[in-house]
Amino acid sequence: MEDVPALTKSAARQLYELLPETLEEAEELAALIEQAVQRETDFGVQDLRVVVEDHTVELSGRCDSFYCKQVAQHVAMSLFRGERFINGIEVAY
DSSP: OOOOOOOOHHHHHHHHHOOOOSHHHHHHHHHHHHHHHHHHTTSOSEEEEEEEETTEEEEEEEESOHHHHHHHHHHHHHHOOOSEEEEEEEEOO
16 A cells, blocks of 8 residues: 655645635645545545535545544544535444
8 A cells, every 4th residue: 555645734734725726726635635534544434535626525435433434524624624514424334
């Protein structure tokens, strides 16, 4: 598996302060959020999908605990605070 570098505080702050203006920027932000979520949950979210559009972040996928779902949400929200956040990760035992 590929090592994903942790975001520095300044990089996280820049992501927080800037909303993506282009499709490319939204895709880059979605990829960064996905990498951070997978790293912080120790790849605990299967089929993770992150969509950033219209000032909305949406997570989807599956994990085996509400704790993992909450960690994923916390990580994503710490990187981007759009107008809406949707945590569609399903908890399946």
